[in-house]
Amino acid sequence: MCKQMPVIALVDCNNFYVSCERVFHPDLEGKPVAVLSNNDGCVVARSAEVKALGVKMGTPAFQCAELFARHKVRVFSSNYTLYGDMSHRVMEVLRESAPRIEVYSIDEAFLDLSGLRAEPALSRSAGIRKTVGKWTGIPVSIGLGPTKTLAKIANRLAKKRPEWNGLFDLTGTDRRKAILKTVPVKEIWGIGPRYARLLQDRGLQSALDLSNCADWWIRKHLTITGLYTVFELRGQPCLDLEPVPAPQKSVACSRSFGSPISELPAIRQALCLYVQQAAVKLRGQGLLAGHIQVFLKTNSFKPGPRHEAHQGRPLPRPTAFTPTLLSKAREILEVLYRPGHAYQKAGVILSELKPASTRQLSLFDPDQEQQSRENKLMQALDRLNSKYGQDTVRIGLTGDSRKSWEMRRDRLSRRFTTAWDELPQAG
DNA sequence: TCTGGGGTCCTAGGACCC
DNA sequence: TCTGGGGTCCTAGGACCC
Numbered sequence: 001m002c003k004q005m006p007v008i009a010l011v012d013c014n015n016f017y018v019s020c021e022r023v024f025h026p027d028l029e030g031k032p033v034a035v036l037s038n039n040d041g042c043v044v045a046r047s048a049e050v051k052a053l054g055v056k057m058g059t060p061a062f063q064c065a066e067l068f069a070r071h072k073v074r075v076f077s078s079n080y081t082l083y084g085d086m087s088h089r090v091m092e093v094l095r096e097s098a099p100r101i102e103v104y105s106i107d108e109a110f111l112d113l114s115g116l117r118a119e120p121a122l123s124r125s126a127g128i129r130k131t132v133g134k135w136t137g138i139p140v141s142i143g144l145g146p147t148k149t150l151a152k153i154a155n156r157l158a159k160k161r162p163e164w165n166g167l168f169d170l171t172g173t174d175r176r177k178a179i180l181k182t183v184p185v186k187e188i189w190g191i192g193p194r195y196a197r198l199l200q201d202r203g204l205q206s207a208l209d210l211s212n213c214a215d216w217w218i219r220k221h222l223t224i225t226g227l228y229t230v231f232e233l234r235g236q237p238c239l240d241l242e243p244v245p246a247p248q249k250s251v252a253c254s255r256s257f258g259s260p261i262s263e264l265p266a267i268r269q270a271l272c273l274y275v276q277q278a279a280v281k282l283r284g285q286g287l288l289a290g291h292i293q294v295f296l297k298t299n300s301f302k303p304g305p306r307h308e309a310h311q312g313r314p315l316p317r318p319t320a321f322t323p324t325l326l327s328k329a330r331e332i333l334e335v336l337y338r339p340g341h342a343y344q345k346a347g348v349i350l351s352e353l354k355p356a357s358t359r360q361l362s363l364f365d366p367d368q369e370q371q372s373r374e375n376k377l378m379q380a381l382d383r384l385n386s387k388y389g390q391d392t393v394r395i396g397l398t399g400d401s402r403k404s405w406e407m408r409r410d411r412l413s414r415r416f417t418t419a420w421d422e423l424p425q426a427g
Numbered sequence: 428t429c430t431g432g433g434g435t436c437c438t439a440g441g442a443c444c445c
Numbered sequence: 446t447c448t449g450g451g452g453t454c455c456t457a458g459g460a461c462c463c
Contacts (some may be wrong), residue, residue, distance in 0.1 A: 037449035044445095044449075066447090104445045164444095192443050223455055225443080252451055259446085301448055347450090399452035434462080444453075 005169055006237060007121045007144060010113040011094060011128065012149040013087075014139045014159065014166075016107035017045035021076050021413055022084045036061050039256050040077055040410060049073075049170065077409040089136045093385055097128045102241045109323040110148060113243050129166055142165040148239045149232035152189040153180075173235065180233065183207040190288040192230040196223055207233055241363050241382040247353070248285065253278040253345020257405035260299065264337050267296070267346055268330060270405045275329045275348050276395060281320045282350055288318035290352030292325060294332040299344035307343075317367070318354055321374040322381070322395055323348070 017035040022028045032049035035179055036042065043050075050073055053066055061075075068075055087106045092099055100112035111128075112330045113121045125142040132140050143154025150170045157179070158168035160288060170176055186196035188207055198221060204210055210218075212231040218227045226240035253274040261267050271294065282289055297309035311332050315324065384393050 037451060039447095041447080041449045059450085060448040065447085091452065108445080194442065223442080225454065248451095248452085250452070256449070297442065299448085347451095349451095434454100436448100436462105437460085438458090440456090442453100442455080445451090 001071055004115055005145065007113040007150040008148055008241065009098070009113050009121065009125055009300070010104075010143045010145075010148070010155040011109050011111060011129075011132075011140050012143075012155050012159075012225050013048055013090060013107040014141055015045050016087075016138070017076075017078060017083055019138045020079075021074075022047075023075075023086065024413070028074055032071055033076070034064070034068065034073055035076045035078050036411070037078060038056075038409075039258070040312065047093040064202060068103050075411050077412040079413050085137060086136065090132055090138055090140070093132050093135050094128070097131065100241055100243050103241055103245070110151065113144070120180040121171065122167060123163065125167055136234070139224065141168070143168050143170065146235050147232040147237045148241070149189050150176075150235065153183055153187070156183075156187060174237070177208055180211060181206050182375065186209055188229065189309045190225065190231070195226065198222075198374075222307050247355075248287070249353060250285070250349055251278050251281045251285075251351040251352040251353065252347060253281070253291070254295070254345060254349075254419055255405075256345045257343070259405070260342035260344050262340070262342050264333075264339075266405060267343055268333060271329055271333055271346050271348065272326055273394070274346065275325050277324055279346050279378075280349055280382060280385070281322055281323050282320045282353070283356075283378055285351045288356050288409045289325070289350035290315055290318045290354065291350070292328050292332070293349040293351065294329050294336065294347070295349075296333070296336045296343055296346045299343050301343075302344075305341055307338055309338075311336055312349075314352075318352070320356065321378060326395065348400050353409050 002089055004149060016237065018033045021033060022033065024251060028047075030049070031047070032053065032254060033047040034055070035045035037044045040061055040328050042061055043057065043064060046057070047073075050141075053067060053071060055067070064073075067073075083106060088276075090107075091101075091103050091109060091326050094109050094111060098111035098113060102110040113124060116124060119127075119145055125144060129140055129142060141158040143151045143156070144160050144167075145151035145154050151190055154168040154170040156171075157186055158164055170179065183197075183206055184192065185191050185199045185204060185207065188210065191199070191210075199205075199210060211230055215227060215230070218230050222229070231238045255270070257270060261270070291312055291314050293310060293312035296309075297308040298304070298306050300306065313328055313332060315328065319325070325348075333346075340344055379394075381393055399410050
């Protein structure tokens with residue numbers, strides 16, 4: 001008996017951030033809406049109406065200002081607290097809909113629909129769309145395929161024509177070739193702009209062309225991951241569904257400054273805040289870091305002296321203790337900083353992570369008592385900040401008013417679904 | 428003048444993703 | 446005036462060892 005062909009569904013929320021905003025502003029249905037990245041830098045989500053205006057993903061916000069004004073586009077700063085919570089709701093519904101699911105990103109999940117004999121996968125997917133819409137208010141599209149890569153392609157197609165009702169099926173082999181011929185290589189999951197250009201220069205235009213390419217050439221120019229993509233296009237699964245997320249390998253916090261900074265004390269202050277936020281994330285996941293890296297850069301879009309530098313240091317022992325991380329970070333910053341540059345961005349990356357619970361505790365370790373004091377202190381700090389709002393208690397930072405380097409979030413919506421709703425209204 | 432070969436570990440850089 | 450942030454994986458090349 002031959003093995004049953006797997007059926008993978010990719011469920012993807014339509015214009016997710018825009019849809020989240022619309023759930024709480026029903027009057028925005030059918031109106032043009034855009035959501036900006038952190039720092040109000042670029043457009044990261046567009047309603048269908050904004051896409052129709054020709055605004056591309058990632059366009060700098062200032063380049064769209066006039067167009068947005070002219071078409072009365074409602075613009076929001078990104079509100080990740082809201083989106084994270086809405087994402088959680090969607091994923092809970094999906095978990096009820098399939099025996100195995102992989103949450104792939106804030107707005108996407110792979111579902112394993114193999115062997116669900118009772119209902120054909122396509123009609124089941126129609127049911128899932130309906131349920132998610134009814135329970136969360138978020139519209140989704142679903143693509144089906146025998147591999148993740150084909151499910152991704154099917155999902156893109158599902159969004160292409162309204163008459164397909166947000167569903168597309170690439171599980172069957174009969175029309176697959178004809179369809180892959182219409183898919184440009186740059187739209188394949190795993191093929192970014194560099195590889196797309198390389199392929200096009202070789203005369204490979206479509207997903208079908210790529211799937212027909214010689215394995216050795218792909219292996220040589222697109223590495224082993226590119227070869228997996230090609231196998232998956234041919235219907236041969238290489239990328240497993242991963243219901244349990246792999247442990248995270250790094251935790252980072254970086255920001256562009258609201259305006260460029262040249263003076264060391266101001267940069268130090270910004271970096272301190274980033275370190276504290278990274279440390280909060282670290283502890284929130286019950287992790288310790290064994291390595292810290294700091295970076296600093298000027299704006300590469302601007303003329304003038306450029307400087308970009310990063311440097312890492314091992315930590316004497318794995319830790320999530322903010323003061324230890326702060327002093328190491330400051331130490332590195334002193335080395336990286338050069339006077340006379342208008343810095344635009346800084347950040348910290350914590351890596352070599354391990355769970356706090358498995359760290360060796362020796363009974364006679366003289367450090368142990370101190371470590372236990374450190375843990376208690378950090379627990380108290382995290383409790384205060386989670387109860388009274390992030391950054392109620394900061395280490396080594398004065399709490400005075402908004403700094404020049406703090407990011408712009410001028411068009412933030414309210415945090416409808418979570419507590420501590422102290423933030424400004426949408427503008 | 429001649430100047431191996433193979434293994435491991437580490438890092439920087441380049442590609443990708445959402 | 447104004448161009449995000451947070452991740453992952455792979456490879457090449459250097460250092461080091463026997």
